[in-house]
Amino acid sequence: MKFQDEINRRRTFGIIAHPDAGKTTLTEKLLLFGGAIQEAGAVKSNKIKKGATSDFMEIERQRGISVATSVLAFEYDGIKINILDTPGHKDFAEDTFRTLTAVDSVIVVIDVAKGVEEQTEKLVEVCRMRNIPMIVFVNKMDREGKDAFELLDEIEQKLNLNVTPLSFPIGMGYDFKGIYNIWEKNINLFSGDSRKNIEETIEISDINSSELNTLIGDKPAETLREELELVEGIYPKFDKQEYLDSKLQPVFFGSALNSFGIRELLDCFVDIAPKPRPKKSEERWVEPNEDKFTGFVFKIHANMDPNHRNRLAFIKIVSGEFKRNTTYLHVRHNKKVKFSSPNAFFAEKKEIVDISYPGDIVGLQDTGTFKIGDTLTEGEILNYKGVPSFSPEHFRYINNADPLKSKQLYKGIDQLMDEGVAQLFTLEINGRKVIGTVGALQYEVIQYRLEHEYGAKCTYENLNVFKACWVEPTDRKNEEYKEFLRVKHRYLAKDKDGQLVFLADSSFSLQMTQQKYPSIKFHFTSEFN
Ligand code: G4P
Numbered sequence: 216m217k218f219q220d221e222i223n224r225r226r227t228f229g230i231i232a233h234p235d236a237g238k239t240t241l242t243e244k245l246l247l248f249g250g251a252i253q254e255a256g257a258v259k260s261n262k263i264k265k266g267a268t269s270d271f272m273e274i275e276r277q278r279g280i281s282v283a284t285s286v287l288a289f290e291y292d293g294i295k296i297n298i299l300d301t302p303g304h305k306d307f308a309e310d311t312f313r314t315l316t317a318v319d320s321v322i323v324v325i326d327v328a329k330g331v332e333e334q335t336e337k338l339v340e341v342c343r344m345r346n347i348p349m350i351v352f353v354n355k356m357d358r359e360g361k362d363a364f365e366l367l368d369e370i371e372q373k374l375n376l377n378v379t380p381l382s383f384p385i386g387m388g389y390d391f392k393g394i395y396n397i398w399e400k401n402i403n404l405f406s407g408d409s410r411k412n413i414e415e416t417i418e419i420s421d422i423n424s425s426e427l428n429t430l431i432g433d434k435p436a437e438t439l440r441e442e443l444e445l446v447e448g449i450y451p452k453f454d455k456q457e458y459l460d461s462k463l464q465p466v467f468f469g470s471a472l473n474s475f476g477i478r479e480l481l482d483c484f485v486d487i488a489p490k491p492r493p494k495k496s497e498e499r500w501v502e503p504n505e506d507k508f509t510g511f512v513f514k515i516h517a518n519m520d521p522n523h524r525n526r527l528a529f530i531k532i533v534s535g536e537f538k539r540n541t542t543y544l545h546v547r548h549n550k551k552v553k554f555s556s557p558n559a560f561f562a563e564k565k566e567i568v569d570i571s572y573p574g575d576i577v578g579l580q581d582t583g584t585f586k587i588g589d590t591l592t593e594g595e596i597l598n599y600k601g602v603p604s605f606s607p608e609h610f611r612y613i614n615n616a617d618p619l620k621s622k623q624l625y626k627g628i629d630q631l632m633d634e635g636v637a638q639l640f641t642l643e644i645n646g647r648k649v650i651g652t653v654g655a656l657q658y659e660v661i662q663y664r665l666e667h668e669y670g671a672k673c674t675y676e677n678l679n680v681f682k683a684c685w686v687e688p689t690d691r692k693n694e695e696y697k698e699f700l701r702v703k704h705r706y707l708a709k710d711k712d713g714q715l716v717f718l719a720d721s722s723f724s725l726q727m728t729q730q731k732y733p734s735i736k737f738h739f740t741s742e743f744n
Contacts, residue, residue, distance in 0.1 A: 218536065218572070222503050225574030226488045227297040227531070229314055231339070232324035233332035237354040240471040241324055242287060242298055247474070248481055249289035249296065251561065285516065285529060286560035286576045294485045297560075297576055305334055306654020309635060310514070312605060313587060315341055317513040317531035319574065320348040320488045322480070323374075327353050327360030327387070327468075331373040339374045346461040348489055351378060352480055357405075357470045359388035364445070367466065376464045379450040382479055384468040385431060385439050392431045394468050395422065395439060396479050397446070398453070404430060405475055455487050491574035494533045496590070497598045501534050503573035508535035508543065511599040512589045515581065515634040517668065526634065527558070527578045528585040533599070537571045546590045546598060554579050586633035604638055604710070604741040607651030610680035610718070611658060616672035627669030631661055632711050640683065640708035640716055649708065649718070650675070651683055680718045682725060684737035685710070699732045714741060 232238040246252045287298045299318055301311040315321070321342055325331060342349055351370060353363075361369070363384055370378055381398040384391065393404040401420050421427075422443060428436040457463035465483070469476015491503040501509055514529040530537070537557065545552045558578035559568035571577050579585075590599050615624050628648070632639045637652040652658060658675055665671045686707075688696040700707070708716050717737060719725035729737055 219504055221572040222574065223490050224293060225295050225297070225491055225572060226320070226485060227299065227318055227491065227574045227576070228320045228322060228484075228488060229299045229301045229311075229318040230322045230324060231301055231311070231315075231335065231342070233326070233329070233334040236324045236326040236329070236332070236335070237471045238301075238324050241322070241352065241354065241477070242300075244471050244474050244477045245296075245298065245481060246287060246289055248477060249291040251287070251289035285514065285578075288560050288575075291481060292485055295574075296485070297574065299576065301338075306652075306656040308334070308337065308653050309605060311338060312341055313513050313635060315345065315347065317511075317529075317576070318347065319490070319492050320350070322484070323349055323351045323464075324471075325351060325353050325366070325370065327355050327366065328358055330361055330366060330369050336373055339376070343375060343461065348459050348461050349376070349464045350458075350480070350484060350488070351376070351464055351466040352471075352476075353384075353466060353468045354471050356384050356387055356391050356394075356468050356476070357473055363387075363442070363468065367450075370466070377451070377462060378464050378466050379453050380446055380468070381453060381465040381483060382467045382469070382476060383439070383442060383446060385435055390435075391470075392435055394476050394479070395443060397443070398465075398483050399479065402427065402430075403476070403479065405470075405473070458487060459489055491533070495600055497600055498596070501597070503534050505534040507593040507595065508537050509533045509590065509592045509595070509597055509599075510537060510577075511591070512585050512587055515585060515587060516578075517630075517634060517664070526581045526583070526585075526630075528581040528589075530577050530579060530591065532571055532573050532575050532577065534573055535593070537575070537577055539567070539569045543591045544594050545584065546592060546596060547586075548584065550584075552584070552591070556580060583630055583633070587635045605653070606683045606739045607638055607653055609652045609655055609658070610640075610649055610678045610683070612676040612678050613648050613650045613661075614674045614676060616674045620669075620671045623669045624665060624671035624673060627665045627671050628661075630669075631664060636660060636664075638683075639711050640718065642705075643707040643709065644705045649678060649680075651680075679720050681721050682719050682739065683708075683710075684717045684719060684725065684739060685741050686715045686717050687736040687738060689734045689736075693734060695732055695734050699728075699735055703728065710741060712741075 230238045230242060285300050289296055299314050301314050323335060323339060325335060353366060367378055370376055382394045382396050384394050386392045391405055393402060395402050422440060451463060453465055454463060458465060467476055467480045469480065471477065493500050493502045510530040510532045512528045513531055516527045539557055540553060540555055542551050542553050556567045558565040559571060560576060565578060590597055615621050628639060637650050637657045640649040640651060642649065662673055665673055690696065703717060706718050708718055710716050
C-alpha cells in the first residue's frame with residue numbers, strides 16, 4: 216500500500232467521559248465490532264475502585280491495566296483505528312490532557328440519566344481549545360434518563376458545543392424501541408428479548424411508511440415523526456467540514472452495554488473522523504505526508520517489574536515512516552537513538568513492528584532518556600508543542616526520610632516527574648522541593664513507587680499554595696519585574712525545566728499580585744507562547 220493510502224486509512228482517537236458513563240464498555244464494543252476481540256469482558260476497566268483494597272494495591276492494579284489498554288488498535292472496513300486510553304479518574308486528569316495532544320478526534324460519552332458531568336466538562340473544554348473534532352455518544356438509552364431534547368440543550372449549554380443529532384432515540388428505558396439513524400436514513404429496532412447480546416437490527420428506510428407504525432406502534436411512530444421534524448427545524452444540517460473544524464458536533468444515541476447504536480456510530484466515525492492531522496511545532500507546521508519521520512512522546516509508562524527500570528515511551532508518529540533499527544535524532548538531547556524492538560498495539564496485545572505510519576503509536580523501550588513532550592526526527596531540529604503542564608491543585612513539601620538513600624530518592628523523583636506523575640518545583644529561597652499534583656492520590660503513588668522501585672523513603676509536609684502560575688515578564692529588565700522578584704522571593708520556584716513559577720497562596724493574593732504588577736503575565740499552564 217502506498218504511503219499516502221496508509222495515512223488516509225488511519226483514525227486515531229480517544230474516548231472521554233466522566234467515570235461510569237460507559238467508556239470501557241463502548242471501547243470493548245468497538246473492538247468487538249472490529250473483530251479484534253471475541254467476547255465481552257476482555258477490556259478491563261482502568262478506573263480506580265476505592266475501598267475494596269488498600270489504595271496502593273489498587274494503583275498497581277490500575278497501572279497494570281492501563282499498560283494493556285494504553286492503545287487499542289483494530290481494523291474496521293479497511294480503516295486502521297487506534298483508540299488511545301484516557302483515564303476518567305480526576306486525579307489522573309493530567310494523563311488524559313496529555314493523551315489529548317496525540318489524538319486526531321474524540322468521542323464524548325454521556326450517561327443519559329446523569330447528563331453532562333464535571334469531568335466531561337473539563338475534558339471537552341481542553342478539546343475545544345485545541346479544536347479537536349468531537350462526536351457525542353449518549354449512552355444507556357435502555358435506562359430511564361433525560362428527555363433527548365433537554366439533554367441536547369444541556370450539552371450545548373454546559374459543554375459549549377454546537378450539536379446536531381445524527382441519530383434519534385425512539386423512547387427510552389423500559390420503552391426504548393430503537394433509534395432512527397438520521398445519517399443513514401433508516402431505523403434500527405431494539406429487541407428487548409436479548410438485551411445482553413449483540414443485537415440483530417431490523418431496518419426500514421422510509422420514516423413515513425406504515426411499516427413504521429406496524430413495527431413500533433401508532434403513537435410512537437407519530438411521536439418520532441414529530442420529533443424528527445423538530446430536529447430538522449432546530450439543529451443545523453450536518454456539515455463534515457464544520458465537524459472537522461470543531462465547529463459542529465454530531466450526536467448519536469445508543470446503549471453500549473447492549474451493543475445498540477454502536478455500528479451506526481462506528482460507520483459514521485470511519486466515514487467522517489479525520490485522518491492524521493498536521494501538527495504545529497515551535498519551528499513550523501508538519502504535514503503527515505512529509506517524507507521524513509517526526510514524532511513526539513506523549514506518555515511514559517514505567518515497567519511493572521521493580522527490578523528493571525525500563526519504561527515504555529509512547530510516541531505518536533506525526534510524519535513519515537518510523538522504522539525499526541533506524542537512527543533518529545532525540546532533539547532535546549541532540550543525540551542519535553535507534554530502536555531494535557518498537558512495539559505496535561493491536562487490541563490488547565503488543566508486538567514488535569518494522570514500520571509504522573502517521574497516526575500510529577509506537578511504544579519504545581526507554582531507560583530514562585525520554586520525558587514527556589520530547590521530539591524524535593530524522594535530523595531536523597524540531598520541537599512539538601502541545602504537551603503543557605497545568606497548574607496542580609495540591610502542593611506538599613517532599614522530605615527525604617532515609618538520609619542514606621538520598622541519591623535514590625532524587626533519581627526516583629526525577630524519573631517519576633519525567634513520566635508526568637506529578638510536577639516538581641524547587642523553591643528559590645531555600646532549594647526545598649515541592650511536589651504538585653492534580654489529585655491527592657498521586658502522593659500515595661509517588662511514595663509507594665519511590666519505595667518499591669527506587670528503595671527510597673519520603674515524607675510529605677503540607678504547604679499552603681492555591682495555584683502555581685508560570686511567570687512571563689514583558690521585560691526582564693524593567694523595575695517592576697525586579698521588584699516583583701524581590702518582594703515575592705519566598706513565593707517563587709523553578710519548575711523542572713527551569714521556568715519561573717509564582718506559588719500564590721490564595722486567590723486573593725494572586726489577584727493582588729496581578730494588579731500590582733500589570734506588566735507581568737501569570738499563566739496557569741506551562742505553555743504560553
Ligand atoms: P467507564 O469506563 O466510563 O467508567 O464505564 P464502564 O464502561 O465501566 O460502565 C460503567 C457501568 O455502566 C458498568 O456497570 C456498565 O456495565 C454500565 N453500562 C455501560 N453501558 C451501559 C448501557 O448502555 N446501559 C446500561 N444499563 N448500563 C451500561 P457496573 O455495574 O458499574 O459494572 P459491571 O459490573 O457491569 O462491569
